[in-house]
Amino acid sequence: MTTDQRARSIGVHLVLIAYSLLAVGPILLVVMNSFKVRSAIFGSPLAPPDASTFSLVGYEKVFRSSHILTYYSNSLIVTLVSMALVLLFGAMAAWALTEYRFRGSTALALFLSIGIMVPIRLGSVAILNMMRSAGLNDTLTALVLVYVAQGLPMSIFILSEFIQQIPKDLRDAARCDGVPETRIFFEVVAPLLRPAIATVAVFTIVPIWNDLWFPLILTSSDSTHTVTLGVQQFLGQYITDWNSVLAALSMAILPVVVIYVILSRQLIAGLTSGAVK
Amino acid sequence: MANLRIEHLNKRYGATTVLNDVNLSIGDGEFVVLVGPSGCGKSTLLRMIAGLDGASGGDIHIADKLVNTLAPAERGIAMVFQSYALYPHMNVRKNMTFGLKFTGVPPTERERRVAKAARMLRLEELLERYPRDLSGGQRQRVAIGRAIVREPAVFLFDEPLSNLDAALRVSTRVEIANLHRLLKSTIVYVTHDQVEAMTLADRIVVMNKGCIEQVGKPLDLYYEPANLFVAGFIGSPAMNFFEAEVGGIEGGRARVAGTAFRNFDMPAASLKVGDALTVGVRPEHLVRGGAGPFLAEGIVELVERLGEASFAYLRRVDGRIFVAEVRGRQTPAPGETVTLVAASPDVHVFDALGLRVAT
Numbered sequence: 001m002t003t004d005q006r007a008r009s010i011g012v013h014l015v016l017i018a019y020s021l022l023a024v025g026p027i028l029l030v031v032m033n034s035f036k037v038r039s040a041i042f043g044s045p046l047a048p049p050d051a052s053t054f055s056l057v058g059y060e061k062v063f064r065s066s067h068i069l070t071y072y073s074n075s076l077i078v079t080l081v082s083m084a085l086v087l088l089f090g091a092m093a094a095w096a097l098t099e100y101r102f103r104g105s106t107a108l109a110l111f112l113s114i115g116i117m118v119p120i121r122l123g124s125v126a127i128l129n130m131m132r133s134a135g136l137n138d139t140l141t142a143l144v145l146v147y148v149a150q151g152l153p154m155s156i157f158i159l160s161e162f163i164q165q166i167p168k169d170l171r172d173a174a175r176c177d178g179v180p181e182t183r184i185f186f187e188v189v190a191p192l193l194r195p196a197i198a199t200v201a202v203f204t205i206v207p208i209w210n211d212l213w214f215p216l217i218l219t220s221s222d223s224t225h226t227v228t229l230g231v232q233q234f235l236g237q238y239i240t241d242w243n244s245v246l247a248a249l250s251m252a253i254l255p256v257v258v259i260y261v262i263l264s265r266q267l268i269a270g271l272t273s274g275a276v277k
Numbered sequence: 278m279a280n281l282r283i284e285h286l287n288k289r290y291g292a293t294t295v296l297n298d299v300n301l302s303i304g305d306g307e308f309v310v311l312v313g314p315s316g317c318g319k320s321t322l323l324r325m326i327a328g329l330d331g332a333s334g335g336d337i338h339i340a341d342k343l344v345n346t347l348a349p350a351e352r353g354i355a356m357v358f359q360s361y362a363l364y365p366h367m368n369v370r371k372n373m374t375f376g377l378k379f380t381g382v383p384p385t386e387r388e389r390r391v392a393k394a395a396r397m398l399r400l401e402e403l404l405e406r407y408p409r410d411l412s413g414g415q416r417q418r419v420a421i422g423r424a425i426v427r428e429p430a431v432f433l434f435d436e437p438l439s440n441l442d443a444a445l446r447v448s449t450r451v452e453i454a455n456l457h458r459l460l461k462s463t464i465v466y467v468t469h470d471q472v473e474a475m476t477l478a479d480r481i482v483v484m485n486k487g488c489i490e491q492v493g494k495p496l497d498l499y500y501e502p503a504n505l506f507v508a509g510f511i512g513s514p515a516m517n518f519f520e521a522e523v524g525g526i527e528g529g530r531a532r533v534a535g536t537a538f539r540n541f542d543m544p545a546a547s548l549k550v551g552d553a554l555t556v557g558v559r560p561e562h563l564v565r566g567g568a569g570p571f572l573a574e575g576i577v578e579l580v581e582r583l584g585e586a587s588f589a590y591l592r593r594v595d596g597r598i599f600v601a602e603v604r605g606r607q608t609p610a611p612g613e614t615v616t617l618v619a620a621s622p623d624v625h626v627f628d629a630l631g632l633r634v635a636t
Contacts, residue, residue, distance in 0.1 A: 169362035172329050177376025177427070178350025187375075191366040 027253060034058050034246035041242050058243030059251075062234075067222045068248065071230035076255065078140050078226060079208045082147035086204050087197055089148070090155030095185050097156065098163045099171070109160075115153030120146065121213060128217055142218045143226075147211075151204040158203070162196035163189065198263040209256050227252040279340030279353065279430035279463055280305045281326070286335035288321055288487075295321050297487045299335070303480075308457050308464045312474040313484035313510070319467045320435055322484070326465060327356050327433050340430050350380060352431075355424035359436040361416045363408040363423075370404040373423045380427075390426040397459070398422050398452075414445045421456070434466040438473060450476060471511055475499070483507050500622070505631035508557050514588060516625070517563075517599040519573070521554040533626065537593040541570035543626060543636045553629040560588060562623035563601040569620035575599060577609045591615060 032048050033041045040053035047053075062068050097109050120127075127146060136142040166189060174184045190197075215229040231252065234244040281303040288296040296318045303309050311319040324330040326337060328349035337344050344352045363372050373394065374387045382390070395401045398418040408416055417437060424432055437453070438446045454477055457464055468474055474481050475495045483490045483498065483506070490510075491503040502508035508516050524534030531545040533554060548554075558571055575591025578598065587603045601617050609615050626634045 167360055167362065169358045169360045170364065172324075172327075172349075173356070173358055173362035173423075174364075174376070175329065176327060176349045176354065176356045177423070178348075178380040179376055180379060183379065188364060 030246050031250045031253070034243070034250040038243055041246070055243075058241075058245075058247030061241065061244045062247045062251070065244075066230060066233065066248075067225070068227075068230060068251070070223060071225050071227045072251070074140060074224060075209060075226040075228070075252075078143045078147065079205055079255075081140075082144050082151060082208050083201055083204050085144070085148045086151035086155050087201060090152055090200065091159050091190060091193060091197065092185065093152070094156045094159035094163050095189060098160050112153050112156050115149075116157060120150045124213070124217060127214075131218060137218065138220045138224050140224055143214055143224075146214050146218070147208045151208070155200045155204060158200050159193065159196055162193055166192050201263050202260055205259055206256060209252075280338075281431055281463060281465070282336075282338040282341075283322075283326070284336045284338075286322070286325065286337065287333045288318070288325060288330065289333045295487050296325070299487075299489055301482060301489065301492065303463060303465065306461045306463055308466065308477060308479045309482060310466045310468060310474040310478035310480075311482045311484060312468055312471060313490075315469060317484040318487040319469075319482075319484050323356075323433050323435055323465060323467045326352075326431070327354050328352050329356075350376075353429050354431045354433055355427040355429035356433040356435065357420050357424050357437045359439055361408075361420040361440075363416060363419055365408050368405050368407050369400060369411075369419050369422075372408070372419060373426050376423070377426060387426070390428070391422075394422040394425040397425065397456070413441050414449060417441060417449060418452075421453075425456075425460070430463065432460075432462055432464045434464065436468055437466075438468070439470070446473075453477060471513065475511075481511075483510060485510075501633070502557075502625065503633050505555060505557070505627050508625055508627070508633075512559055514560050514600045516557045516559050519556040519558075519593075519599075521556050521626075523548050523550050523552040523554065526550055537595050537597070537599075538571060538573040541572075541624075543570075543634075546635065548628075548634065554634070555627045555631070557625040557627065558619045558623060560600040561586075561602040562619045563617040564619070565603075565615060565617060567618040567620065569618045569624070571619040571624045572616065573599070574614060574616050575601075577611050577613045577615060579611060580608050582608065589615065591617075 029045070033045060035049045035055065035058075036053045037055040037057065040047070040049070044053075049055075093112070097105060097112075131137050131142045131145075136145070170188060170192075171184055174188050179188070210228060211226075212228045212232070215224075215226045219225055219229065227248070231245060231248040234241045234248065281301075283299055283301040286296055286299040287294070299318075299322060301309075311322060313319050321330060325332055326339075328344065328347060328351075332345065339352055339354070349356075364375060367375060370391060373391050377387045377390070391404070392401075395404060398421060400415075400418055400422055403411060403415060403419070408419070411419065417440075420437070434453075438449055441449060450473060453466075457477075466473075466477060478495055480492060481495055481498055482492050485506050491498060491507045493501075493503075498507055498511050502511060502516075505518070509518070519535050519537050521533050521535035521538075524532040524540060526532070526545045526548065529545050530542040531548045532540055533543055533556060534540045535556065538556065556571070558573075563573075573593065575593050577589050578592050579590040580603070581588040581590070585604075587608045589601045589603050589609055590598055591601060593599055601615070603609065621636060624636055626636050628634050
């Protein structure tokens with residue numbers, strides 16, 4: 001490696017390290033402070049908890065005084081169901097749009113790409129009206145429907161790119177073998193899309209789990225609140241009970257991290273190696 | 278096993294014609310090789326036989342049944358792809374049985390067929406392996422095995438050897454020939470490699486620009502090419518061509534006159550004085566000091582020694598290059614003037630349209 005390359009490599013790494021600190025720092029801060037007593041949170045916010053400042057008071061309060069488990073399961077249900085539907089419909093639509101030429105297929109693809117460009121929040125009022133008239137107000141179904149609509153365009157876009165990379169010979173071979181089209185999709189194409197599906201899953205889950213806006217306008221009772229919305233009540237109800245807020249936030253972070261760790265194992269490249277030379 | 282009949286087959290993509298009125302009849306158990314330069318439509322023709330591409334016009338019959346509207350699986354064909362197209366997430370056994378599940382073959386029968394194909398192709402030890410753990414030659418054998426277990430009426434091969442290295446290509450070629458002898462099935466095989474075509478085929482179909490140029494036995498194509506394209510395509514190094522014209526006609530004999538060779542006579546037939554002709558002679562048919570009607574002189578520019586033969590590149594009187602094969606240890610030296618002669622059956626004459634004229 002020449003000095004020039006080495007310098008460039010060091011430069012790149014410095015930028016990456018700085019970015020990582022920027023991204024991870026606040027999370028560390030939240031988790032660290034959630035285990036401290038209130039005075040220590042304000043006294044030395046950057047210090048890790050020690051024997052004198054360690055406390056689980058935030059977690060105790062959260063479990064005692066709110067419906068945190070309900071919020072939690074709501075978030076999980078909404079996120080996982082939305083993710084499953086986005087992946088299923090996204091992959092099927094991507095397959096149809098890349099594999100078959102039919103009347104209006106280009107127009108349909110264009111229409112879907114509009115969904116990437118226009119943020120779904122612009123339609124909040126219309127969505128609210130629609131859900132109300134459909135009788136879906138204050139249900140998890142309403143959230144799932146909105147999130148599926150939000151996640152589909154991007155997932156179709158990403159999955160189409162991946163499907164195009166699957167060798168065309170494989171589908172032709174399956175057709176010669178007499179495999180029905182649906183089975184070609186589920187048993188030949190879908191398994192090869194695993195890395196892509198993991199990518200799309202991560203991209204889909206994170207904004208849904210973190211979303212505050214739609215639970216805020218579409219849910220009104222404790223039984224349908226999600227974690228991000230539930231945390232807000234500590235800000236209002238207790239006039240910023242930082243112990244509780246930080247404890248609830250730490251718990252909200254956990255599932256996303258777990259899901260990411262699971263899926264990142266799936267992000268293995270080279271799954272198609274051996275299919276074609 | 279079945280015959281295959283193609284009638285007036287056309288394929289157009291928008292304004293471009295890929296196949297133009299292709300007619301071909303293939304007998305039961307025949308090994309037919311489609312050969313031609315890239316873009317000549319041979320792969321398209323194969324894919325249309327398979328049912329993977331639709332026709333713009335014309336009919337395809339397999340086993341005397343019109344299959345135009347049938348799906349690939351219903352045509353009784355099996356295809357081996359250039360890229361092998363093995364399912365990467367299935368082991369060898371599953372690769373071979375996957376398709377059988379959907380065509381109503383009972384499990385015991387599937388196992389029997391896999392065992393038979395595995396024995397035939399020496400795949401027994403590899404059945405539980407995944408494609409990524411196999412070498413190129415093994416993958417190719419699995420791809421062939423997957424075709425065999427379907428017990429098709431017609432095998433379709435799409436350049437199956439072009440991803441293999443040279444040594445493996447030769448041995449796999451022999452295996453395919455043996456397989457054909459064993460299975461006695463009808464095979465349509467696409468390649469751009471004329472050695473494969475010559476060695477494997479019962480009959481060769483030479484294609485160019487979406488049309489069939491000539492259909493015939495390998496040696497017939499070599500010794501009696503129907504036109505200039507086939508003459509230039511079959512044989513390596515390619516045939517030498519000399520421009521000529523009909524210099525005169527006398528007593529039913531036409532005088533073939535050109536600048537780069539000695540004039541000679543041939544039956545006049547329908548030739549007229551002044552007709553443009555092309556004279557073709559293969560490098561391996563040009564000999565030093567032989568007897569024959571064709572005689573040309575050249576100055577040796579370069580000699581390529583291959584061992585069993587050498588190729589001399591000679592400059593003709595009109596400045597262009599032609600090639601002659603020289604046998605033995607004594608090769609001419611660069612700068613030397615050599616006189617070469619070809620015997621009458623080895624001299625090919627083509628008319629202005631490029632069609633063969635009987636000599």
